Amino acid sequence: MGWSPASGFQPFAKTAQELQRFFMPANRFNGFTDLGIGIGLRVPHYNHILSKKPTVDWFEIISENYMVDAGRPLEILDQILEQYQVVQHGVSMYFGSTDPLSREHLKGLKRLVRRTSTPFLSDHLCWGSVDGSYTHDLLPMPYTWAAVKNTAERIRAVQDFVGVPVIVENVSSYAEFHLSEMSEWEFLSEVAEQADCGILLDVNNIYVSSQNHSFDPLDYVNGVPHERVGQIHIAGHSKYERYILDTHDHAVIDPVWKLYARAIELCGPTATLLEWDAKIPSFDEVHREALKAKKYLQAVREKAGAKRREKLALR
Numbered sequence: 001m002g003w004s005p006a007s008g009f010q011p012f013a014k015t016a017q018e019l020q021r022f023f024m025p026a027n028r029f030n031g032f033t034d035l036g037i038g039i040g041l042r043v044p045h046y047n048h049i050l051s052k053k054p055t056v057d058w059f060e061i062i063s064e065n066y067m068v069d070a071g072r073p074l075e076i077l078d079q080i081l082e083q084y085q086v087v088q089h090g091v092s093m094y095f096g097s098t099d100p101l102s103r104e105h106l107k108g109l110k111r112l113v114r115r116t117s118t119p120f121l122s123d124h125l126c127w128g129s130v131d132g133s134y135t136h137d138l139l140p141m142p143y144t145w146a147a148v149k150n151t152a153e154r155i156r157a158v159q160d161f162v163g164v165p166v167i168v169e170n171v172s173s174y175a176e177f178h179l180s181e182m183s184e185w186e187f188l189s190e191v192a193e194q195a196d197c198g199i200l201l202d203v204n205n206i207y208v209s210s211q212n213h214s215f216d217p218l219d220y221v222n223g224v225p226h227e228r229v230g231q232i233h234i235a236g237h238s239k240y241e242r243y244i245l246d247t248h249d250h251a252v253i254d255p256v257w258k259l260y261a262r263a264i265e266l267c268g269p270t271a272t273l274l275e276w277d278a279k280i281p282s283f284d285e286v287h288r289e290a291l292k293a294k295k296y297l298q299a300v301r302e303k304a305g306a307k308r309r310e311k312l313a314l315r
């Protein structure tokens with residue numbers, strides 16, 4: 001599937017399956033397009049990607065790594081953009097904080113949005129700054145109605161400013177607040193509805209938090225507004241005696257693949273991204289792991305096709 005920032009999607013897909021994906025609507029939060037299966041763009045893979053030009057549906061970049069005026073990161077990004085679809089993912093918006101939004105940060109983000117032509121922008125449902133001091137961590141929120149209102153307002157403001165849909169990602173967590181008034185998935189759903197934004201559903205984060213806080217991860221996946229899910233994250237984690245840590249340094253485990261299968265059954269085929277951020281293996285190994293998602297996406301497509309044929313036969 002070809003794409004360039006200047007011309008948008010080019011319909012020179014080679015196979016029927018690619019054509020089907022190209023024309024298949026997803027939802028408005030990802031531009032009504034299922035982008036396919038992507039991986040995070042990481043420094044150790046730069047040379048491989050630029051020299052071998054592997055076929056990859058899309059890359060996710062960490063926005064903050066490229067919010068600079070010049071230099072090697074931007075040079076690399078521009079070369080990647082010549083050949084690949086890029087989607088921006090942020091780590092410092094802190095939608096749940098109460099500090100005023102930084103206009104300088106938003107301006108930088110918007111400049112990058114124009115450069116990458118990202119169809120949507122993601123960041124996390126968390127807080128991480130107080131009175132201008134940044135923790136550089138994705139901290140869990142109290143799931144209260146006051147927090148819903150504050151978070152939704154901030155997401156709306158960002159969405160209005162950057163001019164592309166925002167999708168908000170659930171984080172993995174290791175602590176909970178006694179004053180929470182609802183479950184995490186109810187909180188995420190309320191924020192998304194009130195902000196009228198999309199959701200980046202990280203099924204590994206759901207699994208990690210479900211083990212740390214003893215809830216059924218299927219309740220989470222079943223309980224969010226599926227028509228708002230614009231992207232899904234999959235990743236590996238580390239299991240310790242008393243808790244699970246979201247380390248992104250392993251392959252995806254079976255229970256997470258099962259959650260993924262359930263998520264796409266409910267959301268439909270959705271842009272999917274494998275996160276691998278520590279002990280990063282070769283590009284081929286990371287890409288191979290990501291492409292395991294194909295099996296589950298194919299099953300959902302076949303099921304949807306069978307349903308459509310059944311409906312047509314009943315007419």
Ligand SMILES: [Fe+2]
Nearest residue numbers: 169202233275
């Ligand atoms: Fe994630």
